[in-house]
Amino acid sequence: MAHPRDISSDTAEKQGAEGLPVGELRVVATPIGNLADLTPRAREALATADVIAAEDTRHTSQLLRHLGIDRPMLSLHDHNEMARIPALLAQLKAGACIALVSDAGTPLVSDPGSALVAAAVAAGVRVTPLPGASACLAALCVAGLPADRFAFEGFLPAKTAARRAALEALAREPRTLVFYEAPHRIVEALADAAQAFGADRLAVVARELTKLHETLYRGTLGELAARAPAEPNLARGEMVLLVHGYRTAGGDDLPAEALRWLRLLLPHLAPSRAAAVVAEGLGLRRQAVYALALSLASGTGDDESVE
16 A cells, blocks of 8 residues: 655646646645644645635634644635636646635535535546544534434525425434534424424434533433523534434334333433333333433433533
């Protein structure tokens, strides 16, 4: 296997079909909160880029000042991306290295950049990923919900009718659902999700991930929908909403009684023992009940908070 080459010189000398230098588009993930999450490779990619295309240059300039990096920047957002592409492609074809960043997390994931990357690929420009922070994956790996298969749906529609229609269309999706939601809409989103998916569906609201006030709220959609209007902190900061997928009728579609009994037993019994008792008492498949018990066990105590 070849040794990895220095990112700052990897493509600067590559030649295109017409003998012209070919540049590189670097898709750089930046921290979603904790600045220490920026990888050394991402830092180097920013420090050695000829120009940084940023969703909001004011926001990115704060990160660059923290890193001691001074590079030219230009804005690239939803309203100007298409207009920016011809000039950026011209720079890339002339040999420039351009770093693409969003305000936080991984570009293109509910952020601008898809059109630029597609245009660069079509033009034969090298596109290099520099992976790192992602609110979607960060929330998924600590939610306690199934993570082997999931469906990322981005932001729910802002208008009530459209949001409800989108949720209804996902009501029988078996994979764990991951949404981004604005804090001023989370109360309505939880209420609509409880109506569309059922109040007993397990869910998690992950807010301010990697930040000082990181908090995970776990429970059923009905419980979270009832709690949200009375708890101001639940509707503050950046947040991810995760919802357990629909359990199909092959033995995994557990009745509400299983959920209620597990909630009573888990404070006193280990998940395996509680699942055995409920499965035997209700005549259910033990493996399905155990999976539910494990999901519930991660939220039987107080909400996790890093202060």
